[in-house]
Amino acid sequence: MSTTGWGAVLTLPVAEDRDHIQGPADAAVTLVEYGDYECPYCGAAYPIVKQVQARMGERLRFVFRNFPITTSHPHAEQAAEAAEAAATQGRFWPMHDLLYENQRNLGDRDLRAYAEQLALDVELFDTELAGHVHAERVHQDFMSGVRSGVNGTPTFYINGARHDDSYDLETLLAALARGSR
């Protein structure tokens, strides 16, 4: 997670009607994360992002995009599709949070239990997962990350420029403060 010889920027701009977003469109600064639900580093970043959001409130717009590395994480793709299936029922963020809070339990039965816990239409959820109807969306996210210079997870972008530094709380807050309008 450091600089390559060329500037890495977000090649797919954040879109209100496409992306999963927390925070206002006119926030002072936008933070995009490319993440994998089974990646332990993303799991470690999850509570940090929560703290950043709590500190910054409405000054921050946070966006999450999928970057499952199935070569290393066999459950990452299905977990990403589960979050997208929850999104079709308006529950992306609760599912996103449950997945990160239960990273070690991402088997199919676990995913179904989370759907039940969130009171989703489980039949619809199952059908969408079985048919991989969200695989294309997940792949779009993944390729947008590859083309933007994501080289591992998590990778963060602040106002569209890759954050080539640590993502501990203080570093991230300082970088977001510098990026704030």
Next chain:
Amino acid sequence: MTGMNVAHSLLPLPPGTKAPDFELPSTSDKTISLTDFRGQPVILAFYPADWSPVCSDQMALYQEVLPEFQKFNAVLLGISVDGIWCHLAFAKDRNLHFPLLSDFEPKGEVARTYQVYRAEEGTSGRALYVIDAEGIVRWSYLSPVSVNPGADGILRALENLGEEGA
């Protein structure tokens, strides 16, 4: 992440250079030559060592992006100074399904030829080459050894091949 070792004085072969041929083992009974792939683009990913964290992430990413490379009919070859049995164990453990070539004896000879050998460490640097169907280097990049260079540069180079060849 600190400790970026800028690879002093190493300069990979520039675009336009004829890619030096090589023949290296990929398994105990199989060798691979660059000329085996004449007629299609070849991506060479030189890396320092099997099992190291950055190499593992980089190779996992390339495995994940392999279908995109294959859309350009490109072949991906990983190269390090590790022996074949080390490569096989690494590939099996990390689910890598592209050849890892063993630049083991004489040690690092191919990395030296491609001007990316780190003599003081005794390993290859972290370097990428995209070679066209005629065996000409079209893009090369030497990354700081602690930095995973990602796949965007490779994809851009493969796209440029298509445009220039058209």
